[in-house]
Amino acid sequence: MILGSDKAKVGDGALGETFKTTAYEVELDGKTYNLHDTVGFGEHSEGTADSIKAARNLYRLLMDLSNSGGVNLLVFVVRTGRLTENRVKNYRLFYEGFCQSKVPIVIVVTGCETVEPPMKLWWTDNEQWFTQAGMLFQGHACVCAFKGTEASRYQNTDLVKESVEVVKQLVVQHCTSSGWTEVWHSHSRVQN
Numbered sequence: 239m240i241l242g243s244d245k246a247k248v249g250d251g252a253l254g255e256t257f258k259t260t261a262y263e264v265e266l267d268g269k270t271y272n273l274h275d276t277v278g279f280g281e282h283s284e285g286t287a288d289s290i291k292a293a294r295n296l297y298r299l300l301m302d303l304s305n306s307g308g309v310n311l312l313v314f315v316v317r318t319g320r321l322t323e324n325r326v327k328n329y330r331l332f333y334e335g336f337c338q339s340k341v342p343i344v345i346v347v348t349g350c351e352t353v354e355p356p357m358k359l360w361w362t363d364n365e366q367w368f369t370q371a372g373m374l375f376q377g378h379a380c381v382c383a384f385k386g387t388e389a390s391r392y393q394n395t396d397l398v399k400e401s402v403e404v405v406k407q408l409v410v411q412h413c414t415s416s417g418w419t420e421v422w423h424s425h426s427r428v429q430n
Contacts, residue, residue, distance in 0.1 A: 310416075321367050349384075
């Protein structure tokens, strides 16, 4: 969505689309940002990247970023639905564990096209459950990332366009100018 193209592959199949971390450069409000698309968490051991591989990849990325300017923002992307134990564990692993709760973190909730308008009501109705689980965010965006099908004449085009702007502003507002470079160096959780 942020790139304005199909460079970063996405899908809704049983297996994830992202096999490795990929960096993308994008300009927002006249400033250049480096975005890193990572392998998602929670896939089974036969999937694209099981949770252990995904955690190792994320840890390596954070170490590399720590050594080359730092981590400026974490974007936690989830789909609407139940707040699961895996979501809580993933939050704790990369926000609290790897980054010691010292990097701004925002949440982007996809699939909000099914919510009664406006889409942002999903967060209004559900934020308390994230807070109760100890998942605190500096900002949020409830978005539609699915334009729809050609047969339905892309009924969500306006929602996607609105969502793109909301996500871009979320990044611009919450990304720090200086990166955090003290990534947790203990290997007790993630072995190389």
